[in-house]
Amino acid sequence: KAGVTQTPRYLIKTRGQQVTLSCSPISGHRSVSWYQQTPGQGLQFLFEYFSETQRNKGNFPGRFSGRQFSNSRSEMNVSTLELGDSALYLCASSAAPSDEQFFGPGTRLTVL
Amino acid sequence: LAKTTQPISMDSYEGQEVNITCSHNNIATNDYITWYQQFPSQGPRFIIQGYKTKVTNEVASLFIPADRKSSTLSLPRVSLSDTAVYYCLVGEASGTYKYIFGTGTRLKVLA
Numbered sequence: 001k002a003g004v005t006q007t008p009r010y011l012i013k014t015r016g017q018q019v020t021l022s023c024s025p026i027s028g029h030r031s032v033s034w035y036q037q038t039p040g041q042g043l044q045f046l047f048e049y050f051s052e053t054q055r056n057k058g059n060f061p062g063r064f065s066g067r068q069f070s071n072s073r074s075e076m077n078v079s080t081l082e083l084g085d086s087a088l089y090l091c092a093s094s095a096a097p098s099d100e101q102f103f104g105p106g107t108r109l110t111v112l
Numbered sequence: 113l114a115k116t117t118q119p120i121s122m123d124s125y126e127g128q129e130v131n132i133t134c135s136h137n138n139i140a141t142n143d144y145i146t147w148y149q150q151f152p153s154q155g156p157r158f159i160i161q162g163y164k165t166k167v168t169n170e171v172a173s174l175f176i177p178a179d180r181k182s183s184t185l186s187l188p189r190v191s192l193s194d195t196a197v198y199y200c201l202v203g204e205a206s207g208t209y210k211y212i213f214g215t216g217t218r219l220k221v222l223a
Contacts, residue, residue, distance in 0.1 A: 004155075035213070043156070043199070043213035056211065090155045103155025 004104035025093030032074040121218040134200030
């Protein structure tokens, strides 16, 4: 069974631009969570989707948004990029919100 | 969501048993304790989860005292490949625990 895949793996953007990251969960998994990881703040929860509905949201500004499609694939969007948005963005999937999470390899975003 | 406290870093030698303790004084009745492992440039990987007493799987053991205000992840006979960051999470079985990872414990295994 294929694992969680994230595209692209690396991305370089400039301040003010927007970016869309994609996550394909493990087949059959309906829950997808997104995290931001930086050296200073560690691993921080962004949002969680289950059956196309946002189940919970972390403490991030409205520039960070996400969505989930009927096939459980998920995207997150960051608008008006700031230098501080440079981070590793991780996606995790599980069969249900209470089940074990499986993480993808992440997308490393660099904002110049 | 219960807040957790872990040591920032630990060093050990190959072949030794490593115990990482996590403090969670405000753990609630319905909260579970979950540990993850993360290698550089990879996403975290689930290690073990428990509610009380002792849980053991093929890679680790989790010891939880009766008051559940702390827990200890035990890694038997560590190897260099166990060098990683270990996260302790505490929260409800509904999955809300995964919202707070914290900064984890950086374990370095020395030859």
